[in-house]
Amino acid sequence: MPLISTLANASVCAYGFTRGGALASGFIAKFADSWATNGFDYITPAAVDSLGNVWVGVGANANSPWRQDIFKISSVPALTGQWQIGNNDNKEFRVSVSSDDNLLVATSYLSRYIVKKHNGTTPTTNIWGNSDASGSPLHQNFVQDASGNVYGSYTGSNFATQFIKQNSSGTFQWGRTWTNSSGNGAGGASIAIDSSGNSYNKSYDDVICKRDSAGNRSFLFRSNINAFSAPNYYTLVTDSSTLTGITNKGSAIAIWQYPLTGGTAVNWIYNTTTTSSMATMAIDSSGNTYVVHATAPSSTTLYITKFNTSGSIVWQRQITSTFASGVANSTVPYIVIKGTWMYVSYNEGPSTGSTRQPMLWKLPTDGSATGSYVLGSYTYTYATASNSWTSTTATFQDLSGFYSDSSYAPGDTNDTTALSSITTASATTRNVP
Amino acid sequence: MSQYIDPNGEYPKHIGDIQLEYPLWDETQKLPKGWQEVLESEIPNIPDGYKLIETMPIEIDGKKFRNFEVEKYTDAELLEQKIWAIRNRVAAGQMITAEEAKLLIG
Numbered sequence: 256m257p258l259i260s261t262l263a264n265a266s267v268c269a270y271g272f273t274r275g276g277a278l279a280s281g282f283i284a285k286f287a288d289s290w291a292t293n294g295f296d297y298i299t300p301a302a303v304d305s306l307g308n309v310w311v312g313v314g315a316n317a318n319s320p321w322r323q324d325i326f327k328i329s330s331v332p333a334l335t336g337q338w339q340i341g342n343n344d345n346k347e348f349r350v351s352v353s354s355d356d357n358l359l360v361a362t363s364y365l366s367r368y369i370v371k372k373h374n375g376t377t378p379t380t381n382i383w384g385n386s387d388a389s390g391s392p393l394h395q396n397f398v399q400d401a402s403g404n405v406y407g408s409y410t411g412s413n414f415a416t417q418f419i420k421q422n423s424s425g426t427f428q429w430g431r432t433w434t435n436s437s438g439n440g441a442g443g444a445s446i447a448i449d450s451s452g453n454s455y456n457k458s459y460d461d462v463i464c465k466r467d468s469a470g471n472r473s474f475l476f477r478s479n480i481n482a483f484s485a486p487n488y489y490t491l492v493t494d495s496s497t498l499t500g501i502t503n504k505g506s507a508i509a510i511w512q513y514p515l516t517g518g519t520a521v522n523w524i525y526n527t528t529t530t531s532s533m534a535t536m537a538i539d540s541s542g543n544t545y546v547v548h549a550t551a552p553s554s555t556t557l558y559i560t561k562f563n564t565s566g567s568i569v570w571q572r573q574i575t576s577t578f579a580s581g582v583a584n585s586t587v588p589y590i591v592i593k594g595t596w597m598y599v600s601y602n603e604g605p606s607t608g609s610t611r612q613p614m615l616w617k618l619p620t621d622g623s624a625t626g627s628y629v630l631g632s633y634t635y636t637y638a639t640a641s642n643s644w645t646s647t648t649a650t651f652q653d654l655s656g657f658y659s660d661s662s663y664a665p666g667d668t669n670d671t672t673a674l675s676s677i678t679t680a681s682a683t684t685r686n687v688p
Numbered sequence: 689m690s691q692y693i694d695p696n697g698e699y700p701k702h703i704g705d706i707q708l709e710y711p712l713w714d715e716t717q718k719l720p721k722g723w724q725e726v727l728e729s730e731i732p733n734i735p736d737g738y739k740l741i742e743t744m745p746i747e748i749d750g751k752k753f754r755n756f757e758v759e760k761y762t763d764a765e766l767l768e769q770k771i772w773a774i775r776n777r778v779a780a781g782q783m784i785t786a787e788e789a790k791l792l793i794g
Contacts, residue, residue: 561704567690570704622704641700643742643756645731 281596281617281687282332283630285603286313287680298613300535300589301598302352304375306330310358311600312350313613323348323362324680325378328615334682338378338674349396354403357382360674361397361407368392368409369670370421381671383425392417394444404428406454408446418446418456419665420470429470430663433458447491447498449515455491455498462654463491463500463513470662474517475654490535494542501536501546508534508548510562537592539620543569547590547599555581557588557601558640561622566646570622573640578633579604583611595620617687624688631683690715693752695722699744729753737761767791 286296299312309328314321327336340348340362348362357375361368364386371384395409403423411417411432420428445457452468462477492499498513534548542564549557555576561569575581581603582588588601597620604611618624618637627636691700701723706713710720719725726745734740738758745752761769774788784792 563703568700568702570702570708571700621708623708639698639701639705643700643740643754645740 281619281624282328282684283617283628283635283687284328284332284334284615284682284684285630286326286334286613286615286682296602296611296613297347297586298589298600298602298615299348299350301591301600301615302350302358303591303593303598304352304356306356308335309598309615309617310350310352311613311615312348312360314348324677325350325358325360325674326680326682328682328684332617332684332686334680334684336378337677337680339677340674341672347394351397351399353399354401359397359399359405361395363392363395363409366392367666367668367670368395368407368417368419370397370405370407370425371671372425373674378674379676381673384669384671385421385425385427386668386670387417387419387427387430387665396444396446398446398448400448400452401450406446406448408444408456410444416456416458416464417663417665418454418464418466418470419663420454427665427667430665431466431470431472431660432663433464433472433658433660445489445491445500447493449493449498450495453515455493457489457491457500458658461489461502462658463498464658464660472660475658476513477654490537492536492538494538499536499538499544501534503534503548508546510536510544510546533587535587535589537590537597539592543620545590545592545597545620547588547601549582549588549601556640557582557599558642559590559597559599559618560640560642560644561620568644571640571642572622572625572637574599574616574635574637576603576633576635578612579610586611592620626688628685628687630685637687691726691754692719693724693726693745699726724752726752726754729755731756732758734758737766739765 297314302310304310307330310325311328312323312325314323323340325338325340326334329335340360341364348360351359352375353359353372358373358378359370360373361370363369367386369384369386372382374380374382393410395407397405397407399405405421405425407419407421409417415432415434417430417432419430422428447455453473454466456464456466458464462475464475465473467473490501493515496515498515499510500513501508501510503509534546536544536546538544544562546560546562547557557574559572559574563569583602583604586602588599591598597618599616599618601614602611603614625637625639627634690703692702692706693699694701694705703715706720706723713720731740735758738760741757741759743755743757746755747753771791774784774792777784778792
């Protein structure tokens with residue numbers, strides 16, 4: 256189970272009431288675009304602390320290189336903080352909240368992969384930071400286990416997959432790099448861990464690698480879904496017994512579930528009536544799966560679908576707006592579940608051009624709160640969707656002999672540059688309903 | 689996968705949609721008044737260049753079944769798919785041709 260999911264219900268205190276009113280209402284937040292020069296925004300998945308504050312990052316092409324900012328939305332809702340990482344060399348990064356309520360950030364700068372831990376109350380205060388000076392990191396991602404160890408994955412040279420474990424103090428434990436027989440073709444960033452310390456990592460060509468807590472590889476496999484290669488559009492999640500993955504190709508969205516001990520895939524689900532793009536997912540503490548996707552490339556609609564543990568659809572919803580071209584489906588939408596709330600982040604507006612806007616929705620996981628909501632000059636509608644889904648069964652290939660795997664000695668560079676507290680952005684927010 | 693028609697004739701609806709109106713209802717119980725279950729049916733073969741379309745359920749012997757048809761992709765949809773494939777290659781750091789770059793710029 257990833258960090259965000261393991262924190263489920265953390266905002267409900269021991270006395271049975273919620274603190275700070277954070278769970279009282281859903282909201283919509285839309286970030287102003289004033290800090291970017293051409294509007295090519297890329298929003299991250301949201302992270303939620305134990306008080307219900309929501310943290311999210313936005314990479315924006317302010318100039319070259321890209322600029323990366325972090326935002327904090329309080330329970331009101333309102334934008335209550337903005338911090339700039341600095342001018343970085345990659346639009347993609349990730350934010351998370353540690354089990355002790357501090358902010359973790361994984362990013363890149365000058366061809367280094369960097370993970371930093373900042374005080375969650377005053378993120379300008381560093382707790383630790385470390386960087387690996389290797390390759391040209393892309394698609395970086397990370398998760399944290401219950402002991403505070405941080406597992407990071409990113410694309411290195413020739414699309415090799417770099418995989419690194421740090422302990423809760425930020426000290427590197429081990430590193431691995433893996434490529435296929437032609438020396439490239441790996442390079443994924445999807446990552447998950449289970450409660451036994453095993454990690455799961457996806458390559459560029461949809462191969463999943465499992466490692467034990469010491470970094471030793473135990474098996475490689477790939478489903479027969481034959482998804483198109485899309486290293487950063489793919490999600491891996493574990494619960495107590497199953498590894499779940501999602502990928503997509505053309506008009507298909509496929510979800511497969513694989514027993515953690517190996518064996519036969521549980522199921523996969525095939526979307527048949529929308530040309531899908533960049534589907535990602537999350538799983539709640541009851542095992543329900545939530546999929547978010549936009550249709551490609553000219554649709555104006557974002558779809559959210561909830562499946563139960565049997566693979567049946569619980570509900571289908573969609574978000575549309577009167578803003579520009581609706582959802583910017585050239586960027587990845589994300590969904591995060593915490594307790595009875597889901598946090599959906601995406602960019603709206605055209606695929607190209609200067610009017611792309613980062614959006615964040617907090618909505619109930621039961622599918623309620625449908626309706627039309629005015630935010631600023633635009634109307635946003637959250638309503639029932641009518642996609643057609645059919646299901647079939649997946650099979651898996653063993654690829655153990657195809658990929659090379661080698662130890663990798665990461666650099667261990669102390670990097671504790673502080674976040675800059677700034678106030679150049681604004682957010683328009685409203686409660687839902 | 690269970691799918692339903694609601695009392696207003698809207699399709700598809702799902703378990704969670706029923707439970708929003710009847711929170712204690714589950715799949716082992718009789719459907720609430722006005723709701724109809726839609727049963728699975730065979731998916732037709734989908735030739736290359738075609739897509740699957742689901743229309744309103746059909747009734748056979750008093751039961752509702754899902755109804756699928758195939759429809760040819762339009763030229764605009766095929767172009768979108770081509771552009772999308774180019775975007776993915778760019779996102780993965782792969783080279784594209786000048787002609788493909790023109791397609792991306794539009």
